[in-house]
Amino acid sequence: MLSKEANERLTRVGPGTPCGELMRRYWIPVAPSAQLLENPVRPVRVLGEDLVLYKDRSGNFGLIGNRCLHRLVDMQFGIPDVNGLRCPYHGWLYDADGRCAERPLESNKSELRQKLKGYPVREMGGLLFAWMGPLPAPALPRxxxxxxxxxxxxxxxxxxxxxxxxxxxxxxxxxxxxxxxxxxxxxxxxxxxxxxxxxxxxxxxxxxxxxxxxxxxxxxxxxxxxxxxxxxxxxxxxxxxxxxxxxxxxxxxxxxxxxxxxxxxxxxxxxxxxxxxxxxxxxxxxxxxxxxxxxxxxxxxxxxxxxxxxxxxxxxxxxxxxxxxxxxxxxxxxxxxxxxxxxxxxxxxxxxxxxxxxxxxxxxxxxxxxxxxxxxxxxxxxxxxxxxxxxxxxxxxxxxxxxxxxxxxxxxxxxxxxxxxxxxxxxxxxxxxxxxxxxxxxxxxxxxxxx
Ligand code: FES
Ligand SMILES: [Fe+2]
Structure with a gap:
């Protein structure tokens, strides 16, 4: 048996928890890459975080926070762009780092200080792996x-x-x-x-x-x-x-x-x-x-x-x-x-x-x-x-x-x-x-x- 405290340490996985921090030291498989053939954008929930996985029109994968910075539309409905994912509501464009690269209908074109989460993604053997830990990411183990x-x-x-x-x-x-x-x-x-x-x-x-x-x-x-x-x-x-x-x-x-x-x-x-x-x-x-x-x-x-x-x-x-x-x-x-x-x-x-x-x-x-x-x-x-x-x-x-x-x-x-x-x-x-x-x-x- 384990004490209740010990059990909490081994089971909770959100950001800042002991096990959650351990998990963030591994490349985490988040989806078969074939799922993005059916729809290039899909929601994923990993380690207590709601994210959106996508493949853009250049063939690059991204994993970003799911709430658009503008008015919080769920980015799972986003439009893949040449480089990143656009919010379907007013077209704000996010790159794979989660930075807002474009706000097409806005007069203020300066770069936003805020950003979405953006996690590196790699493909191996038909699976997509995300790195959610401190950068630089280590090797993806073969x-x-x-x-x-x-x-x-x-x-x-x-x-x-x-x-x-x-x-x-x-x-x-x-x-x-x-x-x-x-x-x-x-x-x-x-x-x-x-x-x-x-x-x-x-x-x-x-x-x-x-x-x-x-x-x-x-x-x-x-x-x-x-x-x-x-x-x-x-x-x-x-x-x-x-x-x-x-x-x-x-x-x-x-x-x-x-x-x-x-x-x-x-x-x-x-x-x-x-x-x-x-x-x-x-x-x-x-x-x-x-x-x-x-x-x-x-x-x-x-x-x-x-x-x-x-x-x-x-x-x-x-x-x-x-x-x-x-x-x-x-x-x-x-x-x-x-x-x-x-x-x-x-x-x-x-x-x-x-x-x-x-x-x-x-x-x-x-x-x-x-x-x-x-x-x-x-x-x-x-x-x-x-x-x-x-x-x-x-x-x-x-x-x-x-x-x-x-x-x-x-x-x-x-x-x-x-x-x-x-x-x-x-x-x-x-x-x-x-x-x-x-x-x-x-x-x-x-x-x-x-x-
Ligand atoms: S809610 Fe996303 S661009 Fe407006
Ligand atoms: Fe079994």
């Missing part, structure tokens, strides 16, 4: 999945109605899978009458996740270069098939988690961007990589989608993994009161996550740079999971038993996208095409060499 070559990508975004830390703590919780994605999943299918149909293949998320609950010896967690790793230790003594450690997804500080190894047929960053104290912009950044020797289908741009959380009758959709997680986060309340909780052994990694967060907040309070703040212009590719990417040929990855939960995520062409948000994605047919190509490649690689 986390591996954003830059991995020869891949299909899609980006799922949702607004989750609770504080960001509840979402991120889910990542520090390797044990929830057993229930939320095992027993609860089974119950949800049972209630909707789809259990038999969905379980008929014999290979299903429910099977693996329930199995993860058998033979647990301990839960482990340890800091890594960029965050921390954690997982479950199994032992025969406790009833597991063998003694082994099962690594769960890796945390990349402060708000990322990575599932699936880089370079594999399906990997993902889940990114929990605090919109304000009680809303989280949740991004599923999904990457489906082709091995050397297979060409991934081409995309003109990275498409985005919003995984639905409710059906036409307004009932929650519960038959895929992200939806199960999301409903748990919201069900904890707006901002969970951590002074009331009773932690157990499954929460060991969460304790580490909170400690790490508090340590990094303190560093910023002391005027120092926190973890994953990279000074300079560019960084080399960073392997967030601290694991080498999949080397298909050397590792013979596709033939290793690797737990089934990983393996079925290279079989979307055989219907296995059904348990994940991916099933709703606009690139899912391309992914199936890729997985088909990978299977053909594997079959050919396994075939004995002709004499």
């Amino acid at each position: 986390w591996d999945l954003f830059v991995w070559p020869n891949s299909v990508r899609q980006i799922g975004v949702n607004i989750i109605n609770c504080n960001w830390l509840q979402c991120q703590e889910n990542t520090g919780d390797p044990a929830h899978s057993v229930w939320a994605h095992g027993h609860f999943f089974e119950y949800a299918l049972e209630r909707s009458g789809k259990l038999e149909e969905r379980m008929s293949s014999g290979d299903h998320t429910i099977h693996t996740r329930k199995k993860w609950g058998v033979g647990i010896d301990d839960i482990y967690a340890a800091p890594t270069k960029y965050g921390f790793e954690k997982g479950i230790g199994y032992s025969r003594a406790q009833g597991a098939e063998k003694d082994e450690n099962h690594r769960h997804s890796t945390v990349i500080f402060p708000f990322y988690t990575q599932t699936g190894k880089t370079g594999s047929p399906r990997s993902e960053f889940q990114i929990r961007v605090p919109m304000d104290d009680t809303h989280t912009y949740h991004i599923c950044y999904q990457v489906y990589a082709a091995p050397p020797g297979v060409e991934a289908p081409k995309q003109d741009y990275v498409p985005w989608y919003e995984p639905p959380t409710h059906d036409a009758q307004g009932r929650p959709i519960l038959d895929y993994v992200l939806a199960q997680d999301a409903i748990m986060w919201v069900a904890q309340g707006d901002i969970v009161d951590r002074s009331q909780e009773i932690l157990g052994r499954t929460d060991i990694p969460i304790v580490l996550l909170r400690r790490q967060l508090e340590e990094q907040i303190k560093l910023v309070e002391q005027g120092q740079a926190p973890m994953n703040y990279f000074e300079g212009e560019t960084t080399p590719t960073l392997y967030g999971s601290c694991e080498e990417p999949v080397d298909w040929m050397a590792e013979d990855w596709f033939r290793r038993k690797h737990v089934f939960s990983q393996a079925y995520r290279k079989m979307y062409h055989k219907g296995f996208a059904l348990d994940d948000a991916d099933r709703y994605g606009p690139a899912i047919e391309l992914v199936k095409d890729l997985h088909r190509r990978i299977e053909e490649f594997e079959i050919a690689a396994r075939a004995p060499a002709s004499p």
Whole structure:
């Protein structure tokens, strides 16, 4: 548990708050860039600030305060100009720094002392990132999945109605899978009458996740270069098939988690961007990589989608993994009161996550740079999971038993996208095409060499 004061420090994200100041030391993903293809101007709420994201007619991105200085019209209705965004009401023009560059109908042409907020924006891997901290901005970290070559990508975004830390703590919780994605999943299918149909293949998320609950010896967690790793230790003594450690997804500080190894047929960053104290912009950044020797289908741009959380009758959709997680986060309340909780052994990694967060907040309070703040212009590719990417040929990855939960995520062409948000994605047919190509490649690689 945490004291109420400690809880406030880790959860509040507005300007001037301890965690808000920490968050302002990171490039923050604010939208898939493809959203600006549909409409070049859109409102965004980040770290408690209402802003407008736009692409001007020169192709430059901007992120400025949302209230026109004149009579406070919301700039989300603005007109992109050659260099900046114009208010639709009387045409005042703002540049990307938020300066009012023109007031067309005014007699007084002198420059205004006041300005809007204006934050730098960069694009990487189909996402737009904003810098809301002190200038100069540091490098935009090239986390591996954003830059991995020869891949299909899609980006799922949702607004989750609770504080960001509840979402991120889910990542520090390797044990929830057993229930939320095992027993609860089974119950949800049972209630909707789809259990038999969905379980008929014999290979299903429910099977693996329930199995993860058998033979647990301990839960482990340890800091890594960029965050921390954690997982479950199994032992025969406790009833597991063998003694082994099962690594769960890796945390990349402060708000990322990575599932699936880089370079594999399906990997993902889940990114929990605090919109304000009680809303989280949740991004599923999904990457489906082709091995050397297979060409991934081409995309003109990275498409985005919003995984639905409710059906036409307004009932929650519960038959895929992200939806199960999301409903748990919201069900904890707006901002969970951590002074009331009773932690157990499954929460060991969460304790580490909170400690790490508090340590990094303190560093910023002391005027120092926190973890994953990279000074300079560019960084080399960073392997967030601290694991080498999949080397298909050397590792013979596709033939290793690797737990089934990983393996079925290279079989979307055989219907296995059904348990994940991916099933709703606009690139899912391309992914199936890729997985088909990978299977053909594997079959050919396994075939004995002709004499
Ligand atoms: S309100 Fe924006 S220009 Fe008048
Ligand atoms: Fe989960």
